[in-house]
Amino acid sequence: MIELLLVGIGTGNPEHLTLQAIRALNSADLILIPRKGPDKDDLAGLRRAICAEVVTNPAVTLAEFDLPVRDETIADYRRRVDHWHDAIARVWAGTIAAHPGARRAALLVWGDPSLYDSTLRIAARLSPAPKITVIPGITSLQALTAAHAIPVNEIGAPFTVTTGRRLRDEGFPPGVDTCAVMLDGECSFRALPMEGLHIWWGAYVGMTEQITLSGPLPGVAAKIVETRAEARARHGWIMDIYILRRGT
Structure with missing residues (x-):
């Protein structure tokens, strides 16, 4: 049976790797490196x-x-x-099969395999099923709160982690004053009534290219949209995340 190591690598900064992650990578026979095309070669790099x-x-x-x-x-x-x-699982299987001597294969997972990442769901499609070992990593949410030096929630208060799609379609999550928004390619905070909301935004958090902006949403929304577009054009890709809080 093949063992598949899903290794959380943080946000691309080698210093984000845990000792467990480093040991796991060195124990592998095979490390799989995905290529996403020339515009996103930085990610493979x-x-x-x-x-x-x-x-x-x-x-x-x-x-x-x-x-x-x-x-x-x-x-x-x-x-x-x-x-x-399904297509990704087939490519994984073909790449592993091309190295028949490998008994332990590793995938470097951006952030952590457990939070808004589909690596585990793709791995479940493999047949025969491998033994799956997950090595947790620093998430973009942790990197964002560290970059802004803030806690993610108020004292004793819950928060919601959601996507840009749901924020746009459903509005601010009910029952909480704080939400973290991931996978938002459209700056969906623009669809909300902005008054009374504060935002902490970051792109490439934890990397040398890190950009952060924060403030009352009505005053910084346009700046975030502009900055995000410029950064994406410059790098060819962008990963960003933000926290919204009511009444700040």
Whole structure:
């Protein structure tokens, strides 16, 4: 049976790796490196750089593969994602099969495999099923609160972690005063009544390219939209996250 190591690597900063993650990578026979096309080669490059810095076992093989593109012609969002995940699982299986001697394969997972990441769902599609070992990592939410030096919640108060899509379609989550928003490619905070909301926003958090902005949402919303667009154009990709809080 193949063992599949899902290793959380934080946000691309090698210093985010835990000792457990470094040991796991060095114990692997095979490390899978996804390529997302020339516009996002930085992402593969960061994984290569992490391996170059922390992998000291000469027996470890790096195997790169092209990540399938999501078929945007499929109208239903859930079916579109499921179709994409099926395709990714097939590529994983083919890449591992091309190295028949490998008994332990590792994937470097941006952030952590447990929070708004589909690696575990894709791994569950593999047949025969591998043994799955998860190595937790620093999440973008942790990196964001550290960058702004804030706690994620008020004393004794709950908070919600949601997506940009749901914030846009459903509004501010009910029953809480704080929400963290991930996977928002459209700056969906613009769809909310802004008065009384404070935002802490960050892109590339934890990396040398880190950008942070914060303040009352009516005063900084336009600046965030502008800054985000400029950063994405400059790098060819962007990963950002933000926290919204009422009454601050």
